[in-house]
Amino acid sequence: MVTTNNMVINTFIEVYCQLNKDNLLLLDDIYHSDIVFEDPAHKIIGLAALHQYFGTLYRNINECTFVINQAVVEDNHAFLQWTMRFSHPRLQQGKQRTLEGCTQLTIGQQRIIYHRDFFDLGAMLYEGLPVIGGVIKHIKARLGQ
Numbered sequence: 001m002v003t004t005n006n007m008v009i010n011t012f013i014e015v016y017c018q019l020n021k022d023n024l025l026l027l028d029d030i031y032h033s034d035i036v037f038e039d040p041a042h043k044i045i046g047l048a049a050l051h052q053y054f055g056t057l058y059r060n061i062n063e064c065t066f067v068i069n070q071a072v073v074e075d076n077h078a079f080l081q082w083t084m085r086f087s088h089p090r091l092q093q094g095k096q097r098t099l100e101g102c103t104q105l106t107i108g109q110q111r112i113i114y115h116r117d118f119f120d121l122g123a124m125l126y127e128g129l130p131v132i133g134g135v136i137k138h139i140k141a142r143l144g145q
Helices: 006-016 025-032 049-058 132-143
Strands: 031-039 040-043 063-074 077-087 097-110 111-119
Touching: 006 025, 006 040, 006 063, 006 077, 006 111, 025 031, 025 049, 031 049, 040 049
Parallel strands: 031 111
Antiparallel strands: 031 040, 063 077, 077 097, 097 111
């Protein structure tokens, strides 16, 4: 049985799989006006602020695509596991990079009212920087010994 919350999450997945700099108005289809959005580097409150954040994000990157690998919906909560492919002109000379992460969502009034992303910020940013990236990769390799 497909519930309303399942439909909200299906719409969320559809939007994120096609999101780009030219269709950011799709955010209005999935987020509540009082959205709280968190990731390892930001906390954003409100749909207007989220639009501004995504606008800046997409202006500064070459590409960003998401593949949702798994979604679990229970009551008004959902957890998604995803793969993001992106390139940024200042990270590894703009080469495409891959990042794994997960998202916790809370649904309210048939919209996403809370969104929290979990991912390795070091893998996303610092490992792509000259010198620092090599040091971080070396440290991670040593920790795995």
